[in-house]
Amino acid sequence: MKPFLLITTRGEDDVAAHEHAAYCRLTGLLPDELEWIRADRATIGDIAFARYSGIILAGSPFTVSEPPERKSAVERRVERELSGLLDEVVHRDFPFLGVCYGVGTIGSHQGARVDRTYGEPSQAVRISLTRAGTSDPLLRELPASFDAFVGHKEAISDVPPSITVLASSPTCPVQAFRVGENVYATQFHPELDTAAFTARVRSYAGHGYFEPSQVDSIIATAEAADVRASHMVLARFVEEYLDSRRGDRSAGPTSEPIAHAI
Numbered sequence: 495m496k497p498f499l500l501i502t503t504r505g506e507d508d509v510a511a512h513e514h515a516a517y518c519r520l521t522g523l524l525p526d527e528l529e530w531i532r533a534d535r536a537t538i539g540d541i542a543f544a545r546y547s548g549i550i551l552a553g554s555p556f557t558v559s560e561p562p563e564r565k566s567a568v569e570r571r572v573e574r575e576l577s578g579l580l581d582e583v584v585h586r587d588f589p590f591l592g593v594c595y596g597v598g599t600i601g602s603h604q605g606a607r608v609d610r611t612y613g614e615p616s617q618a619v620r621i622s623l624t625r626a627g628t629s630d631p632l633l634r635e636l637p638a639s640f641d642a643f644v645g646h647k648e649a650i651s652d653v654p655p656s657i658t659v660l661a662s663s664p665t666c667p668v669q670a671f672r673v674g675e676n677v678y679a680t681q682f683h684p685e686l687d688t689a690a691f692t693a694r695v696r697s698y699a700g701h702g703y704f705e706p707s708q709v710d711s712i713i714a715t716a717e718a719a720d721v722r723a724s725h726m727v728l729a730r731f732v733e734e735y736l737d738s739r740r741g742d743r744s745a746g747p748t749s750e751p752i753a754h755a756i
Contacts, residue, residue, distance in 0.1 A: 495736060497527045497545075498521070499546045501531050502532055503532075504552075506697060512690065512693060523732060534572065543582070548731065551599065553683060556595060558573065558595075558599060558648065559608050580599065580603045583677060584673060584677055588676060591727075592680075594644075596680070597646075597680070597681045601679070612650070612666040612667060613648055616691075616712055617643070617712065618716055621669050621724070623636065623661050626672075627659075632731060640723035641720055642683065643686045644666070644682050656673055670682070680727060
């Protein structure tokens with residue numbers, strides 16, 4: 495089988511390792527079936543699209559709406575590389591799932607307004623599929639409403655015509671969307687179960703998502719949430735695109751590796 499590719503940007507080794515393990519666990523992929531690029535450590539470089547079934551971009555402490563002068567050199571470099579990658583992904587309509595950070599990166603790539611209007615603290619929220627979501631091939635097997643973990647400083651506040659909104663919540667109008675037929679993003683975290691969410695909250699207690707004094711109450715609330723339905727997004731992505739079975743999405747102007755401007 496063609497492997498999937500996971501791109502992460504978390505600087506802490508233990509957090510990054512736990513994240514990769516969570517994606518393996520909830521996609522059902524073995525570690526060698528989910529190849530891994532740590533974009534915070536090395537350039538994304540050339541992606542041989544024909545080699546992969548699909549690409550997953552994980553969440554990140556990076557925020558696209560932050561003023562450029564407040565971003566590190568690594569963050570600015572990652573944004574440039576992802577922009578080049580998304581040029582090709584969207585052009586090819588290649589299977590792609592961006593989680594949390596993916597909303598900002600894909601959204602800004604498509605001309606959406608990404609700002610802090612609809613940021614959400616770390617918690618479980620009720621997600622509802624839109625009419626488009628209930629018929630979408632990736633999401634239609636999910637319940638019409640389900641709980642999922644969130645935690646983000648920015649979100650989409652103005653949607654361009656190229657984006658089809660698939661899910662929403664009372665405090666964040668764009669919780670999932672699609673561009674074309676095969677490029678997806680979720681604001682919520684389908685890779686987080688309760689244990690992974692708890693570890694993530696403890697790791698990011700000082701990163702501005704919530705007050706550090708709230709850690710215990712956030713974890714207690716999370717332990718009462720049932721977010722299992724949200725995990726279906728990852729399983730469905732693998733099921734839908736394993737070996738690009740919805741068509742040969744690697745086909746484009748060329749099947750050779752694409753060099754991205756740095």
